[in-house]
Amino acid sequence: AIQMTQSPSSLSASVGDRVTITCRASQGLGNDLDWYQQKPGKAPKLLIYAASSLQSGVPSRFSGSGSGTNFTLTISSLQPEDFATYYCLQNYNYPLTFGGGTKVEIK
Amino acid sequence: QVTLRESGPALVKPTQTLTLTCTFSGFSLRTSGVCVSWIRQPPGKALEWLARIDWDNDKYYITSLKSRLTISEDTSKDQVVLTMTNMDPADTATYYCARAKLGGNSGTFDYWGQGTLVTVSS
Numbered sequence: 001a002i003q004m005t006q007s008p009s010s011l012s013a014s015v016g017d018r019v020t021i022t023c024r025a026s027q028g029l030g031n032d033l034d035w036y037q038q039k040p041g042k043a044p045k046l047l048i049y050a051a052s053s054l055q056s057g058v059p060s061r062f063s064g065s066g067s068g069t070n071f072t073l074t075i076s077s078l079q080p081e082d083f084a085t086y087y088c089l090q091n092y093n094y095p096l097t098f099g100g101g102t103k104v105e106i107k
Numbered sequence: 108q109v110t111l112r113e114s115g116p117a118l119v120k121p122t123q124t125l126t127l128t129c130t131f132s133g134f135s136l137r138t139s140g141v142c143v144s145w146i147r148q149p150p151g152k153a154l155e156w157l158a159r160i161d162w163d164n165d166k167y168y169i170t171s172l173k174s175r176l177t178i179s180e181d182t183s184k185d186q187v188v189l190t191m192t193n194m195d196p197a198d199t200a201t202y203y204c205a206r207a208k209l210g211g212n213s214g215t216f217d218y219w220g221q222g223t224l225v226t227v228s229s
Binding site: 001032034036038042043044045046049050055087089090091094095096097098099100101 | 144153154155156159167168169170203205208211212213214215216217219220221222
C-alpha cells in the first residue's frame with residue numbers, strides 16, 4: 001500500500017496567517033490526491049481534489065499544488081472556521097490511504 | 108439532495124460479527140459510475156479506507172482486512188451493507204459511508220454520512 005506522510009502533525013497559527021501543510025507519498029501519484037477538512041465530531045469535508053481543483057463551495061483561500069510524490073495544501077489567510085484537522089488522501093490506487101492528519105490550532 | 112446515513116449497533120462483543128448499513132438518497136447505485144465506500148476512524152486517530160462497491164457490483168477491499176470484510180448492496184432499498192467478522196477492541200471506531208464524486212476519481216468523496224460509533228467491548 002502507498003504510504004502517505006503528512007507534516008506537520010500539528011501547528012499553531014493566528015487568524016490571518018498563511019498556513020501550509022504537506023503530504024509526501026511513498027510512490028508517484030500523478031495528481032491523484034485529495035485534501036479533506038474535519039472538525040470534531042463531524043464527517044470529513046472535501047476541499048481539494050486532483051491535487052489542485054477546488055471543490056464547489058469551498059472558499060478560494062484554500063489551494064492545493066503538487067504532483068508525483070509531493071503535495072501541498074495552502075490556506076492563504078486563516079479564518080476562525082478553519083481551525084480543524086486536515087487529511088490528504090491518495091486515490092491513485094487501491095487500497096486508498098490517508099495521511100496521518102494535521103491539526104491546526106489557535107495560537 | 109444527496110444524503111447518506113449509517114446505522115448499526117453501537118456496541119459489539121469481541122469475536123462477534125458487525126453489520127453496518129448505509130442508507131442513501133438522491134442517487135442510485137444502479138447508475139453508471141456510482142461508487143460507495145466505507146471509511147473508519149478510531150477515536151483520536153486518522154481515517155482508514157475499508158471497502159468500495161460500484162454500480163456494476165465490482166468490489167474492492169483494504170488488503171489487511173480483506174478476509175474479514177464483505178461489502179454488498181441492496182439496490183431495492185438504496186442501501187450498502189458492510190459486514191466485518193471477528194470484531195476486536197482495535198476495531199472500535201466511527202464508521203462512515205461516502206459516495207464518490209460523480210464523473211471524477213472513484214476515490215474522491217464529496218458526500219459523507221454523519222458516521223456511527225461502534226465500540227467493541229465485552
